[in-house]
Amino acid sequence: MLQKLRENRSSQGTLLALPTTFWMVALLVLPLLLTTVISFGKRSPDGEVIYTFTLNNYIRLAGFDPNCPPADGTCFNPLYLQILGRSLSLAFNTTVLVILMAYPLAYFIARSHPRKRNTYLFLVLIPLWTNFVIRVYAWMMLLRKEGVINNLLGLLAGWIGYDFKPLEMLYTQGAVLVGMVYEFLPFMILPIFTSLEKIDNSLYEAAADLGANPIRTFRRVTLPLSLPGVVAGTILVFIPVMGTFIVSDILGGRQVILVGNLIQRQFLDARDPTFGSAASLILMIMTLVVTYFYTRKFGFGEEIVAA
């Protein structure tokens, strides 16, 4: 038996892939199928799932009341569409901001002295040692009406004799955006750093030698060669931002509801797993579609990574 295994390479491969395959089937494929089935089900009055086939949950998501006569336009309520749109635009804005902030820092770290590089990377990772939720709460302390920022501004205003009214920063879209950017910044810095670090110094020299000034060198050589890192970082940031509910829950309160919060509330507060499942699937499909078009445009950067 062992002898046979030693000779047969393909069964070796199967054996190696077996644990992961089992894991993925049990904890990803099956639950996903279950979610799909439930999303077509109905909720019983006491919150149980009735397995049947109805599109009611999806119709509700699209903003229509299934109990309303179709000709009557007054039943249309775009609440859920707004939530989806808000999630999408927030994820987009977060990703763009994170790229703009992460790229210069990653560039600085990649071009710094190798001995200092590890220190810088260590500093980037330090926040991750604290729990995600705690870090979001920390932002609450900063942004609150009686928070650190308002207090400091008040103090400053007191000095110059300006009548200061505390800013309403918490429970706004801006607060959620700031929290998201802060939480996901390291996940953009690291892949961009990795791809920048791989660029051989002689390529910068070759570009300069061929007459490219620093700006053109950046545009023609540095940026395209580091794009795989930006793509990887975007995937690492955009997808979780689309789905997360903690940041918006804590920093957005009832004001900023995202798909993540919607799903969470359907499963917990509203006890409607069928609607929650439908929202989950729509979220997943939206994320996949965006990622698909994005990677089709920019690739996964595998071509360059392979070099």
Add this chain to the structure above:
Amino acid sequence: MPAEFAVELRDVVKQFVTPEGANLAAVDHVTMQIRNGEFFSMLGSSGCGKTTSLRMIAGFEWPDEGEVIIEGKPMGHTPPYQRNVNMVFQNYALFQHMTVFENVAFGLEMQRAGRKEIITRVGRSLDMVQLKGLDRRRPRQLSGGQQQRVALARALVNLPAVLLLDEPLGALDLKLRKEMQLELKALQQQLGITFIYVTHDQEEALTMSDRIAVMSLGKVRQMGTPQEIYERPSSRFVAEFIGESNFIDGRMVQISKEAAQVHVPALNMELSATPISGDLVAGEDVIVSIRPEKVQITNSINEMPNHMEGTVEKTVYIGSDTHLIIHTGSQNLKVWEQNRVSRIDPHAFYSSGQKIQLVILPENALIMKRE
């Protein structure tokens, strides 16, 4: 009026800080004048300062002291992208995210050449390095030799005043390297562009160069044509670095302008020899350097100068030549004989213990200062 020299280094010094914190002069008061249209090589082992010198000409490094002058203009802190020189990098440094065409077109685009001109010139320069039809490939899809040619085309398409080459053939196999050597030389003659070539391979330097600067520890040890460097090495270091040589201690007996007599105790005789440096005086301790292939084995025992008898110690057959170790006086001499006649019968040649006659022409026994 074109400047007299394509590139001049005037008393250039470049220091680096070692990891231990000490200052190390990678280039130590180097002065060179490289003529227009010349194939000039900097030759030396790693750490001799040849690459640093080249990088200072390219503008990647700036001298701490002295001046780099290109086409008569002092460069000061002129950045690389404003210098009329191009470089072929040791690792080629091709842009992997661009096609061969885009790589070669890069320099012309930076000069904002028109689309039509770019297409013609890139095509012409790819033809020149025999890469026709590969312009849409990515560098990774090419062999090492082909990548090398792309790097060459990418630099030459800009028609720089000076082409800098940093050990460009180092990664190629021996046969390809020899082919490329001849091709590079032909290309240089055809284009009339000044080539500055950095290598640690003495044969490469001898094959291609009009002039060679032999470097060591940041200094130029000797500068001259391949013939001058090989036939008249100015020091033991150069004679040892380029080719092989027998070094025998002696004492100067008598010296005139062209000829000199050296007493050589190890051979128990006086050699007629050629003084290399002008400031040798009678009575001075010197070394005599004799190239192994310049020692002649003769049959006739006549009254030629520098005639001696020796015993064959060892023979090594290496195909084109036979390398002999010959014991004469109390000295072992390396002697190389070309295998002009067939050596298929081992007994047709010298065998160990055999007595033979040797002659060294005075012009081939070089007197050097003892270092």
